[in-house]
Amino acid sequence: MKLFKRVSAVVASAAMAATMAITASAATYEDAVQAAKDAGVQAHNVQQLSNFLEPNKDKFTSDQYDKMIEAVKSVSDTYIAPKATELFSKKPAELTEDEKVQIGKSFSEDDKAAIIKALVDLGASVGVEVTAEVSNSNIGFDVSAKFNGVETPVDDPVAQTGDAADFNTTIAFVAACAVLLAGTGLVVVAKKNKEN
């Protein structure tokens, strides 16, 4: 599940990035969103893509949308469609959310790395800083798209909503070392005293 979330999150952010490309045809932002749906991207990531595109829909040319659609389709054809056929005998667009999760789990580490690299590279090529930093979030890392100084992070599907103590493990490590050193010091001092 984590794997697929990672992939779909990056697909969504790369799709965001792709919309910033500099090119001109007849596709609209709705087409781009539909392409993501058809590609088998998880529904909440498709919604994230839609939420990114909607406020900016007039800022992109249809060529830019075409480019984004092409990128999403390419990833789907290479990685998702074969798995969808193999595991469920379905097309990516026909997958249920649970099946999408299963497909995500079936990806190898190499597949995941290749998908992430391809999509992040696409973002970089169109002037959008797409970052995918490893984190403790429940999708495995923080994905974010930055353009013109405006950053749009991709939220975790379910957020951490408890108050976590930002207690650093370094403190515990230092305390443990201090106890150890002090203990050793005491032993040495006691030994010296005994000798004299």
Added chain:
Amino acid sequence: MSDRNSVKHNSSSRHHKQSGSNKVLRALTYVLTPFLVFVIVCGTFVLALYAPYSKAHPYLNTIFNRNSVKTQGDSQVSLYHPDDVELQIGEVVIDEGDPEDDGEKTEETHTIIYPYYGDRYGTFTCENAGMIDLPIVAGTRYEVLNYGIGWYNGSVFIGKPGNVVLAGHNNTYFALLFQVKIGDIVEIETDYCKLTYIVTDTVIFNYKDLTYIQPTDGVDRLTCYTCWTNRRLGVSIERYAILCDLVSREWKEVEAAQ
């Protein structure tokens, strides 16, 4: 004779040296031992309190009122964009027709103000639970949730048909979420619309279960959740959610709001 004297002298000098080093060692022991014991006691104390502190942290925050400091600066977070960005205004077409009605659908166009990530987005009210005009911010990253209830950017924009998902910390903005009862009215207000919901259900779900946060294909719903630790504070892998159905949707004149 002289040899004997020399031996005596050497022995006394050694004794003198030894007694000198003993004094130093004794002095060192007096100073060092309490210090080392102090370090051991402190270190053990820190290690022993490591886990309890994590659990007590939210309570300490509440006791010392640290949470209220964060609630004061709720106008604009601006962590994710420059201060001079333009307002994102757009038109949305909403089907106002009753889906159960066989009659014609009436499409209406309304103005919407799209939020930037981390910005103040609206307010949340559930009078029966004592939650009045709590700030809603766009995004649900941990740091953003310190400034208000977070709108999940994988759910629909507030006002658009679909599932609006809100998340909040269980020690601050959603501390009273557990007080919300089925049948209570929840109101969400932004600069461009006001939505009224009725609470229809409460659920507890695992954070890996995406059932309640998924888009609902145009079916209006509000999902509000927080960490579920059996009514205690702290972090959990379970979430407590209230599910609400839409009662009414009112649109505002955006010019007036600006």
